[in-house]
Amino acid sequence: MSEPMDTTSPQAWTVADIQAQMNLLYPRELAESWDKNGLIVGDPHQEVKRILVAVDPVPATVAQAIAENYDLLITHHPLFLRGINFLSREFHKGRMVHDLIKNDVALLNAHTNADSAARGxxxxxxxxxxxxxxxxxxxxxxxxxxxxxxxxxxxxxxxxxxxxxxxxxxxxxxxxxxxxxxxxxxxxxxxxxxxxxxxxxxxxxxxxxxxxxxxxxxxxxxxxxxxxxxxxxxxxxxxxxxxWATEWLWLPALAHDLEQAALENGVELEIDISATVTEPWTQHLPTVG
Ligand SMILES: [Zn+2]
Missing domain, CATH: 3.40.1390.30 (NIF3 (NGG1p interacting factor 3)-like)
Structure with a gap:
């Protein structure tokens, strides 16, 4: 007697599948001409079970994604807007790329296409x-x-x-x-x-x-x-x-809409919103002198 096919176990999406879902939510043609959106680091074939979403691809959010074992970090801002010549660990962006690759964490972004989108x-x-x-x-x-x-x-x-x-x-x-x-x-x-x-x-x-x-x-x-x-x-x-704050408001919608798409496709996916504040400022004091 042959084993019945298990049709109830949830499937997993790959990085490429997530990219396709992102393109449905945030069509690439909505992006401004100067912008860069897409898969920045990672293997399109890699399975994704856990996603962290954040505004900025900066050392703090990259470190969080690695430390907390996410498969994919989705950010609003691109890591690179212009061409680069050096990607070594001597530079902060090089260090982020090395750390992401070494830890099998992919990095994907949706910027001005997400700014303009219907639920962006x-x-x-x-x-x-x-x-x-x-x-x-x-x-x-x-x-x-x-x-x-x-x-x-x-x-x-x-x-x-x-x-x-x-x-x-x-x-x-x-x-x-x-x-x-x-x-x-x-x-x-x-x-x-x-x-x-x-x-x-x-x-x-x-x-x-x-x-x-x-x-x-x-x-x-x-x-x-x-x-x-x-x-x-x-x-x-x-x-x-x-x-950061005006753009962060989009992250709950992104997490909700991706989770909904996964649910509809019978795919297991956990999405968390990074609470890391990536404003360049640490403190605000009104001046009184
Ligand atoms: Zn921005």
Whole structure:
């Protein structure tokens, strides 16, 4: 009598299978032309049982993935955006690559394709601050566009001060915090209803969000001169958070959507979200001198 085929035992995905699932969630054609997305380190044929997701491929997250026995580290940011000539242990990126290979941990990233995707970084930030946003491009009249930002209305107007508190409460804890900028002639009591967001460094959209009539724009990494010029010349308040924190909000959606895909395919997969804060800053002190 022949053994019946065991159809109940879960299958495992390979690195290449995960890559294919990532391409479904975050289509490569959504990526900006200068960007790099895909499998950075690893063997496409290797089986993956455990995945760690993080914003940054830095020594801290690589060390975590290795120490905690993950098969794959998925990050938002690429490890390399430009060509390199040296990959030895003399350099921090070389050390990361060596450590990943030696420990059979693959590294895969989804950057601006994930920023723009239907359930990507901009979507997650919009949801966290209380709007069901549409892409800037769609708001501007371009059909079925997906882009790096979202704009939408709060269920009711609130003061900028209260909205800023909502944003601070929605973002993960980190040393950077948020900065609030008020347009010339207004104060923190100004009402805000139309909200625009773009995770990470969003200063290239300052004109866009003002033209779309946003009362406030939530992004990160805003610099002195662009922010000052914007606040003196438009009606749109600014909230500048940490690059890491505004993008981290996407990681739970990534973990959920990949887990869901695995479940639907009868595949065993464990996904954890790295809580390692990879902001470049360690401490924030208001200056008082
Ligand atoms: Zn980023």
């Amino acid at each position: 970084v901009a979507w997650a930030l919009a949801k966290a601050v209380g709007i069901t946003g549409v892409p800037f491009e769609a708001q501007a009249g371009s059909e079925d566009a997906l882009g790096l930002g979202r704009i939408g209305k709060l269920s009711q107007p609130v003061s900028l001060e209260d909205f800023a508190k909502t944003v601070a409460a929605a973002l993960p804890a980190g040393p950077h915090g948020i900065f609030v900028g008020v347009p010339e002639g207004k104060d923190l009591s100004m009402p805000v209803e139309t909200v625009a967001v773009s995770g990470g460094s969003g200063d290239s959209f300052l004109d866009t969000v003002a033209n779309l009539g946003a009362d406030v724009y939530v992004t990160a990494d805003l610099r002195h001169h662009p922010a000052q010029d914007h606040l003196m010349s438009t009606e749109t308040a600014l909230i500048s958070g940490s690059h």
